[in-house]
Amino acid sequence: MESLNQQIADLRDYLLKFARLQLRNEAWAEDAVSETVLAALGKPQAFDHRSQLKTWLVGILKHKIIDLLRQHGREVTVSSISSENDETDPLDYIGYQADGHFTEAPANWGNPEQDLSSRQFMAVMDACANQLPPVQGRLFLMREWLELSVEDICKDLNLTPTNLYVQLHRARLRLRACLELNWFARTSTP
Amino acid sequence: PLNRTCKEVTALVIAREDRDLPLRERLALRIHMKLCDSCPVFERQILTMRNAMRQWRGYQGP
Structure with a gap:
């Protein structure tokens, strides 16, 4: 033993x-x-x-x-956040017409509940979380993996809620795009 | 005014994951979802991601 x-x-x-x-x-x-x-x-x-x-x-x-x-909270500053953001609204990658409506309907991901617990899916989740920009990824994982509240994260890192919401918004859209590309586009039926 | 574009609605669907939406936005969201074919699909994607995150949190690796 x-x-x-x-x-x-x-x-x-x-x-x-x-x-x-x-x-x-x-x-x-x-x-x-x-x-x-x-x-x-x-x-x-x-x-x-x-x-x-x-x-x-x-x-x-x-x-x-x-x-x-x-x-190390003070090292996650507003300036380090802004330095890793480009100016593009991540929503623009989804594809909208000038009037704000979808150019093309979002893909149907089906009903993948069973797939979500598979080892292969977890590997894709790991990879997608890893490719988030460093500060954005850290904030996202504080929220989702460590399950800290928005209030706690803002207090710990001296961020405004608005700053945090923008980062979480960007992280969720990046993660969605990554999962769609690397998992759902490969597993969903047309 | 309760009319929202798909772009505004998808932003609200994402925002809802981290904060409570004001009543006006919740109402606008509900109305738009009844009238739109595309946004409910996006909303289901985000709900799927929410489930995926829950599974991932509990995942202890192979």
Whole structure:
């Protein structure tokens, strides 16, 4: 029987993948995972075996990531946001006529509920989240993966709600386009 | 005035994921959805994405 310490050490790479995706910064990701492993090794009795070990570790990691984002919050500034935005409204990529109505109706994605839990779909989700611009991706994942409220994100990073809404709007449209291109266009029936 | 273009409606559908819309916008959205063939399809895409995000949050990797 492998010791708990060894099992935790074996999951380090797995935790790093999650931390990199959220933090977009190798040093911060390493810090978050190291803190997570130390916390887990320091209190192994807190693992009650009712959940999977990796579920327990991801729960700890989320808190460490939130701590790090708060600590480095001032580095996500309004200027760093504006520097990675182009001036194009991402809605323009969808295709509207001059009167604001669709040029072409959006594609029917079908009813893909079962597909959404497949390993292949999760790989596409990972890839699409990874291709978001760094600050935009970080804000989007704070909202969607760490499940922080808009108020908390604004407070932690000293952003206005308007700034945050613009970034989340852009991130959602980018993600939609990426999923459509890399998943739904390939799996939906015409 | 409750008439909205598809572009305005798709922006509202996205915005609704992060904030509560004012009553006027909710009403405009509902009216537009009844009259438009395309926007309900876009709305279903966003709902599918919402479900996908929920699955992704719970996903623990292979």
